[in-house]
Amino acid sequence: MTQDLIPIYIYSRKYYVPEGSTIITALEYLGFKLKKGVGCKEGFCGACASLYRLKGDYKLKGGLGCQTVVQPEMQIVQIPFVPAPKAVYKIEELQPDPEIFVRYYPELYRCLSCNTCTKICPQELQVMDFVQAAVRGDFEQVANLSFDCIMCGLCSARCPAEITQFNVAMLARRIYGKYLMKKSTFLEQRLKEIESGKYEEGYRELMSLSQEELKNRYFQREIDFQIT
Amino acid sequence: MGYPDYMYESIKLVEATRPRRAEMAKEGLQKFLKPLSAEEREKVLRDNHPDYQPEARKPIRVGPNKGEHLTSEVVDILERPSRLPRDFKLEPVDYETDVLVIGGGGAGCQAALWAAKNGAKVILCTKLRLGDANSMMSQGGMQASVNPGDSPLIHYLDAIGGGHFDNKPELLKIMTSEAPYIVKFLEELGVIWDKLPDGHYQTQSGGGASRRRMLSCRDYTGAEIMRVLRDEVRNHPEEITILEFLPALELIKDEEGKAAGAVLFDMETGQYHVVKAKVVVLATGGFGRIHIRGFPTTNHYGATMDGLVMAYRAGARLLHMDSVQFHPTGAIYPPQIHGFLITEKIRAMGGQPVNAKGELFVYPMEPRDVEASEYIQECKKGLGVRTPDGQYGIWLDSPLIEILHGSGTIERAFPAMFRQYKRFGIDIRVLPMLVYPTLHYQNGGVEIEENCHTSVPNLLAAGEVSGGVHGRNRLMGNSVLDYNVFGRRAGIEAAKLARETEIKGRLNVDHVWEYEEELKGEGIETKGYSPLLLPEYRNLESLKRHRTEFDPFAPAGL
Amino acid sequence: MTRMPYYPGCTLKTKAQNYDLSTRAVFRELGIDLVELPRWNCCGAVFSLVTDDLLRQVAPITNLIRVQELQGTDSVDDPRLVVPCAMCFNVLKRANARMKDNPEDLKKINDFLYLESQPYRGEVQIIHTLELLKEISAKRIKEQVKFPLLGLKVSPYYGCNLLRPKDVAIDNPENPTLLEDFTQALGAEVVFNNRRLRCCGSYQTVSEKGLVADLVYDIIMGAARAGADLIITACPLCSFNLDWRQKEAMEAHSDHKLIPVIYYTELMALALGIGNGFGGEHFVDPQPLLQKFLEKEKGGI
Numbered sequence A: 001m002t003q004d005l006i007p008i009y010i011y012s013r014k015y016y017v018p019e020g021s022t023i024i025t026a027l028e029y030l031g032f033k034l035k036k037g038v039g040c041k042e043g044f045c046g047a048c049a050s051l052y053r054l055k056g057d058y059k060l061k062g063g064l065g066c067q068t069v070v071q072p073e074m075q076i077v078q079i080p081f082v083p084a085p086k087a088v089y090k091i092e093e094l095q096p097d098p099e100i101f102v103r104y105y106p107e108l109y110r111c112l113s114c115n116t117c118t119k120i121c122p123q124e125l126q127v128m129d130f131v132q133a134a135v136r137g138d139f140e141q142v143a144n145l146s147f148d149c150i151m152c153g154l155c156s157a158r159c160p161a162e163i164t165q166f167n168v169a170m171l172a173r174r175i176y177g178k179y180l181m182k183k184s185t186f187l188e189q190r191l192k193e194i195e196s197g198k199y200e201e202g203y204r205e206l207m208s209l210s211q212e213e214l215k216n217r218y219f220q221r222e223i224d225f226q227i228t
Numbered sequence B: 001m002g003y004p005d006y007m008y009e010s011i012k013l014v015e016a017t018r019p020r021r022a023e024m025a026k027e028g029l030q031k032f033l034k035p036l037s038a039e040e041r042e043k044v045l046r047d048n049h050p051d052y053q054p055e056a057r058k059p060i061r062v063g064p065n066k067g068e069h070l071t072s073e074v075v076d077i078l079e080r081p082s083r084l085p086r087d088f089k090l091e092p093v094d095y096e097t098d099v100l101v102i103g104g105g106g107a108g109c110q111a112a113l114w115a116a117k118n119g120a121k122v123i124l125c126t127k128l129r130l131g132d133a134n135s136m137m138s139q140g141g142m143q144a145s146v147n148p149g150d151s152p153l154i155h156y157l158d159a160i161g162g163g164h165f166d167n168k169p170e171l172l173k174i175m176t177s178e179a180p181y182i183v184k185f186l187e188e189l190g191v192i193w194d195k196l197p198d199g200h201y202q203t204q205s206g207g208g209a210s211r212r213r214m215l216s217c218r219d220y221t222g223a224e225i226m227r228v229l230r231d232e233v234r235n236h237p238e239e240i241t242i243l244e245f246l247p248a249l250e251l252i253k254d255e256e257g258k259a260a261g262a263v264l265f266d267m268e269t270g271q272y273h274v275v276k277a278k279v280v281v282l283a284t285g286g287f288g289r290i291h292i293r294g295f296p297t298t299n300h301y302g303a304t305m306d307g308l309v310m311a312y313r314a315g316a317r318l319l320h321m322d323s324v325q326f327h328p329t330g331a332i333y334p335p336q337i338h339g340f341l342i343t344e345k346i347r348a349m350g351g352q353p354v355n356a357k358g359e360l361f362v363y364p365m366e367p368r369d370v371e372a373s374e375y376i377q378e379c380k381k382g383l384g385v386r387t388p389d390g391q392y393g394i395w396l397d398s399p400l401i402e403i404l405h406g407s408g409t410i411e412r413a414f415p416a417m418f419r420q421y422k423r424f425g426i427d428i429r430v431l432p433m434l435v436y437p438t439l440h441y442q443n444g445g446v447e448i449e450e451n452c453h454t455s456v457p458n459l460l461a462a463g464e465v466s467g468g469v470h471g472r473n474r475l476m477g478n479s480v481l482d483y484n485v486f487g488r489r490a491g492i493e494a495a496k497l498a499r500e501t502e503i504k505g506r507l508n509v510d511h512v513w514e515y516e517e518e519l520k521g522e523g524i525e526t527k528g529y530s531p532l533l534l535p536e537y538r539n540l541e542s543l544k545r546h547r548t549e550f551d552p553f554a555p556a557g558l
Numbered sequence C: 001m002t003r004m005p006y007y008p009g010c011t012l013k014t015k016a017q018n019y020d021l022s023t024r025a026v027f028r029e030l031g032i033d034l035v036e037l038p039r040w041n042c043c044g045a046v047f048s049l050v051t052d053d054l055l056r057q058v059a060p061i062t063n064l065i066r067v068q069e070l071q072g073t074d075s076v077d078d079p080r081l082v083v084p085c086a087m088c089f090n091v092l093k094r095a096n097a098r099m100k101d102n103p104e105d106l107k108k109i110n111d112f113l114y115l116e117s118q119p120y121r122g123e124v125q126i127i128h129t130l131e132l133l134k135e136i137s138a139k140r141i142k143e144q145v146k147f148p149l150l151g152l153k154v155s156p157y158y159g160c161n162l163l164r165p166k167d168v169a170i171d172n173p174e175n176p177t178l179l180e181d182f183t184q185a186l187g188a189e190v191v192f193n194n195r196r197l198r199c200c201g202s203y204q205t206v207s208e209k210g211l212v213a214d215l216v217y218d219i220i221m222g223a224a225r226a227g228a229d230l231i232i233t234a235c236p237l238c239s240f241n242l243d244w245r246q247k248e249a250m251e252a253h254s255d256h257k258l259i260p261v262i263y264y265t266e267l268m269a270l271a272l273g274i275g276n277g278f279g280g281e282h283f284v285d286p287q288p289l290l291q292k293f294l295e296k297e298k299g300g301i
């Protein structure tokens, strides 16, 4: 496949890179040895947050360097991370109470509902909506709306109210997972079984089998995808 | 973007067989397709699996495993000299601590947390940011026997069969019996597991598992667990010092030969930092980025086998480093996501592997190595779909999921995957995904025992860097479990050991020089250094005018 | 059932849930199903009421776009937005008026909100719950009363947000009668407190507790002199101040008389026979009074 080269600007300088490159592969193509601003390369870690503008468009856009395909005349910088205060807390001492945000992230209530965070989010999350859900103490809503947040930091870099949306959401999700989700009753039973040594005899037996016997046991085991 | 026009010929065939295949799935695929027998498995593996090819392995000439056949690329990297200059001085000591954890993935975070809980002062150093790790990326889930029809024993049996009966039984017993506790522990930290309305865990089947045992957090399982662990580590600033962008380069020992710290390397400034520690926990993860046999990989950028190299030089024995896990379903098109993992949960929920003619050609839930070999075989037979750059793949028929579970399922259960493809103009609710095996997991590693000790005193290891628990093939969902179970154990053990330990005499890196002598003794001369620290993707053309003296990462032979 | 868009506001979702729950219950009883906007954000009053900064208008206008979105579906019959919180009502209504008066501002805001599904067209109508009750009419309400509140002396309190500034007022700003009219419809006795339009001190309550306590003392004593058993309000902040600042008022003034404060919707719920269980935290517990009253009703004394 022959590749066409297109012009892009990185940290203000003009370069030519193959069409179809992502921001990260374009940088690598040009000889940048990436030591920051890259992590999973698959859109899961948020290490590669980048800001860019397209030709003829005043909008400042955000994207993941590993997922954003370059376009002609694109202006690009990377934002390896955004300094963000993280509240230190003992999760076991918290309550699922909206007051938590007042205590740990009081700036949350400065939200102007301007939606700037939603505009920049590379995961296309409704960031403002989850910030607002936090304002009114709706933990479940925050958890659902922010679940796919990869903590890239772009939202907080742009927020006029200087909120760290992703840290607020992190706290809300942990509270939700720990205190508000329904617990499994069977898990407790299983833990008791294990603690009481119910499976010890079984393990002893399995571990004493000869290789041959073990293989037979394995290949003859029943396959059952029912839950109970 | 989207698929090139010519591929639609084949997509039409897939669409034509889809209704019939949906019927089969509803009746239960087991009725139509049988999993392979032991002999059939052997054959398809021997004929197709990359590990079984003639140049896949070679003997290593130095170190504790001398003479054993290991994966060739692993041998090449192990047989390189250190990056430390010969006149290197371990002075002054920059940091002193009870426990040094190397690696900021899941295993490292668990170890740091539990060491701190047990009274130790901890330093956690990591190459990229905390959490930039394979742990962040797992999508499918974690195994634990949390259903009444299941038990830790069945989990054990599944895992040992999947591992070709090579697993260390005592490790496997620990992992399977502590799994339900880990589920609870993570939930108490605030991990949001997928649940049914009554609070019970939603579970899926997984390759090689005989029960539904896969717990998940949508398809961001790893991200959810990892970000909670990371948040919790950061909730202990008094006990745990985090050093980001500061990878370890070599281990340090005391005069008794105990591990006693590490040399860290600032990749930006080129400075060294010396950490003195009573106990070292190695949690550096796997090796996907060494691209064995040229395969693309699912792994994160920092997965370059560093920990294994450092430990081997320090005298730690390796186990099962002759086997590599290829994940059956890596994306092979579009090129921007070449190698990306497509979670096994897609198949667990009914996405079927079909060939260019639209035929379902394999039982979708074989253990990974078998499943991957089947795909390679199908492509060899000429029944794969060609990509514009001349590679081959088979279809993974995701639209079936919408048919079987109702429309909207894909967006709800696979938001990450859906988003990934949408970015490149492919809607996986209506179009299948083109896949081929991709390099995924380091099955073996530094051999450990129940409390994570390696064969070097005071050097513990946990997670993907360690070897033994999975034998020669890990089942889906068992490595997230592995790093949680053994990361925790390593932390507890490290704190205990730190209380009993006294560092004796002079700190040194003599083992590094001895290893280099051994290399010389064998007449081994290689280009480049190890550990790699970072993979190399720069365009060779761009490096032509490169001044290597400014670049610690200059490729060998430039 | 007539379905109408409903904006509860944050306070009704947190500190004033009893206002939210009783409002929904009462209107359901009167044949109106309040459909909460599927997405909404704080209208902004919690931070500041400054109106010269256009960015502050974005928050209320975003909510009005949500109303348009809801109107576009078939989930509401009457398109007007119902708002119970006096503060939110004030903010939303003023922002709306500003957009109608200043097409330039509206254009700028719509430009800024380019991510939204549609621009704001400036046509949403906003109605306060009390206005809606007036439409339903005191007569209708009277017909539906199950337990007439005979003998209960109720003092309505308006505060300022419902009546000021004049162009968003829900009633005659100098001499409102809305709360009185329908208190009567419930069978209760209206007592007139000449402090019923006084400011309660609003957000000063955070930094100037003492000052607010003095205002509250004045207001409550006005009601006490008129012989009130109970005060009703239509605003969560008024309600909070009038109730909780009685603590400081009591400490500062030995003659202070404690009077319970509830929302008018809670009072209605009682009379309509819907119940008494909407929760809510109080400094002066209204339950002894309400319980006594309920027993009397049921026992037919």
Ligand SMILES: Cc1cc2nc3c(=O)[nH]c(=O)nc-3n(C[C@H](O)[C@H](O)[C@H](O)COP(=O)(O)OP(=O)(O)OC[C@H]3O[C@@H](n4cnc5c(N)ncnc54)[C@H](O)[C@@H]3O)c2cc1C
Binding pocket: B102, B103, B104, B105, B106, B107, B108, B125, B126, B127, B128, B129, B131, B132, B133, B134, B135, B136, B137, B138, B139, B140, B141, B142, B143, B221, B222, B246, B247, B248, B249, B283, B284, B285, B286, B298, B299, B300, B302, B303, B304, B306, B307, B341, B440, B441, B462, B463, B464, B465, B476, B477, B478, B479, B480, B481, B483, B531, B533
């Ligand atoms: C895409 C993908 C999907 C997966 N899906 C699943 C799944 O569904 N279920 C399952 O069970 N498993 C899954 N796995 C496997 C599982 O996620 C990993 O095996 C596991 O997370 C490994 O954890 P770890 O802590 O040992 O290593 P990692 O999480 O990789 O952490 C290692 C850390 O060490 C750092 N490091 C490396 N070298 C150095 C150095 N020299 N100095 C300092 N730090 C260093 C790395 O940067 C990294 O932060 C998946 C893996 C991938 C890549």
Ligand code: SF4
Binding pocket: A110, A111, A112, A113, A114, A115, A116, A117, A118, A127, A128, A131, A158, A159, A160, A161, A162, A163, A165
């Ligand atoms: S950018 Fe900040 S102020 Fe604006 S909506 Fe988002 S959180 Fe609120």
Ligand code: SF4
Binding pocket: A046, A120, A121, A122, A123, A124, A125, A127, A148, A149, A150, A151, A152, A153, A154, A155, A156, A165, A166
């Ligand atoms: S919410 Fe913020 S931190 Fe999270 S993914 Fe979106 S922009 Fe990034």
Ligand code: SF4
Binding pocket: C008, C009, C010, C011, C012, C041, C042, C043, C044, C045, C046, C085, C087, C088, C091
């Ligand atoms: S003004 Fe107050 S009550 Fe109304 S929405 Fe905003 S914060 Fe909530």
Ligand code: SF4
Binding pocket: C086, C158, C159, C160, C161, C162, C198, C199, C200, C201, C202, C203, C235, C237, C238
């Ligand atoms: S009375 Fe108090 S709270 Fe109520 S509207 Fe006026 S100042 Fe605001």
Ligand code: FES
Binding pocket: A037, A038, A039, A040, A041, A042, A043, A044, A045, A046, A047, A048, A049, A064, A065, A066, A067
């Ligand atoms: S490198 Fe992880 S999201 Fe891009």
